[in-house]
Amino acid sequence: MFQTLKNAWKVDEIRKKLIFTLLMLVIFRLGNAIPVPFVDRNVLTQLYQYTEGNLLSFMNLLTGGALGEFTIFAMSIYPYITASIILQLLTIAIPRLEELSKEGEAGQKKIQQYTRIGAVVLGVFQALGISGKLFARAVVAKGFLEQASIIVVLIAGTMFLVWLGDLITEKGIGNGISMLIFAGIISRLPHSFIYWTQGVIQGKINPINAILMLIIVVVVVAGVVIIAEGERRINVQYAKRVVGRKMYGGQATHIPIKVNMGGVMPVIFTSSLLQLPSMLGMLIGGGFGEFVNKYFSPQQNPGIIITNILAVILIILFAFFYTAIQFNTVEYSKNLQQQGGFIPGIRPGRPTSDYMGKISNRITFIGAIALAILYVLPAILSAIFKLPISFGGTAIIIVVGVVLETFKQMESMLLMRHYKGFLNK
Template structure:
């Protein structure tokens, strides 16, 4: 990996993209220290350490620590991610609308515009919950003007992150949205290490507990890397054909079907969706019905178990959803037949598509189950044992996935310049 980055730095074009990405991330971190107007930061710290800390700390970890300081990026980028999920589901439910929104550059532009509009609406709901419920005691002034300014600031912060992410995707390296989430997660590492050190110094934690956490984290890291890199190679044979005086085909190759074809997107999407129930509970504040707290709040054992079950289900659903989008077995089988390719022992055409669909479905299920277990197990462990991992399962999956995808993109840039990176060895 480091050799790949070293080679990338030697290429002017790639180096400029890396520098641009770094500068945009600096802008992101600067925004994380600019507080929202009319907000008492000391009162925010008191709220974060209060009874709601479990929910708020979970949201804070994905916003790069901006929630703990109630900064302009406190909402993070998740309202936009949730909006993109909603729009994609709408295009599936209404195929005619989906075709018009995905057809050509004009369709993509409309799709992006509608997604941003829905993102603004969701950001407003979350901003309302934060200002009027979660951090109500931290609002310095309770007049309407102050609250409107805070609403607009939080919404503008989210949409600025969306613009920043699109800018990184266009002119930088990697997927901008994923890069921002990744950077937000790792920015919390220093504070997490400091907290773990203080726990050890006061005797609240032991060295063997840290050793177990380190081993568990390394095991999760290894598993995530394996499922992201793992693939099944389906053999393909091309028939010989004569064109003029030359003979073409006859060679053997393979179709690489990845275990985790959708990458980190199922985890990111499920995390975004799972913030909605917490927002609904927070809208009621202390007046929330008991049954609603037990059902949707992560502060109760029943609510946490339901949260983990739903998150596990959503990860599997989104894994299949993205796998179907990225690997259309019907079209693949048609293209394979058109160019004279076939899988040994499988008839070309529809049987080939069904065979690829079966393999893809089994691999997707395996990868999705592993991702879901890794994402949910640390949450349950923390709740029942009190052991807090430096990286939760969800965070670790996102971090590893984004790093691997970004390195692959850099390698694809270098491939054209005859460099060889560590992933190709």
């Protein structure tokens, strides 16, 4: 990996992309330090200390500490992610949206516009929950305009991050949205390890349990790498064709089907959806808020069981959803037939499509189950060992997945320039 970075830095185009990405992440981190107006910082600190160790710690991790500090990026990009999930699901149900998705770049721009509108609508409700319920005691806004300015600032912060993510995707390295989430999580991991170290020194945390959890983290990292790199290869044979005096085709190759085609997106989408009940609980409050805090908080009992079960189900569903989007077996079968290719022992056309679909479903199910296990394993073991942990399978999978995807993108750029990176060694 370090050799790949070294080689990438030598290429002027890739070096500019790397520098641009780093500058955008610096802007993201600087924005996390800009406070929302009309907020008493002393009261805010007390509120965060009071809620340390519960759901707020997990949400604060995903926002890179912006939520706990109540900064302009307190909502991060999660309203946009939730709106994206809703639009992609509606694309299947509404014919007009399905037509737009097939109209190429123009259709995608229209869907992105709808997604941004949905993000603003969801952002209004989430901002009301944060300012009116979660940190209500810290808000010193008196009039309507002052309260409205808090909502506007929070929504503007989210939409600015969406724009920043698009810039990273277009002009930088990696997926912009994933990179922002990655940067936020990385910025909070030292805080978590310091908290562990202090707990061990002060006798609040059993050293053996801490060591066991570190071993589990290493196992999860290794598991994520195995899932990301795993693939099933389907053999393909091309028929020989004689054109004039030359013979074409006749070679054998393969179709690689990844175990986890969705990458980290199933985990990101799952973590985003699991925040919705908490946001509604904060917004509505009262008995409903207490119910949500008990049954949908990963730090409560039986909330930890319910949220982990929901997480497993959602990860599996999103894994299949993304595989269906990225690997259209019908179109793949048509293209293969037009190019004179066939799978040995399988007839071209519909049988080939069915065969690839069956293999894809099987390998996706295995990958989704493995991803779900890695997702819930740290949280379950943390509850067993009584070890407080703000990060878990979510953070580990996202961090490792984003690093792998980013280095793969750099590796593909290097291969185009005849460099040899770590993937070919």
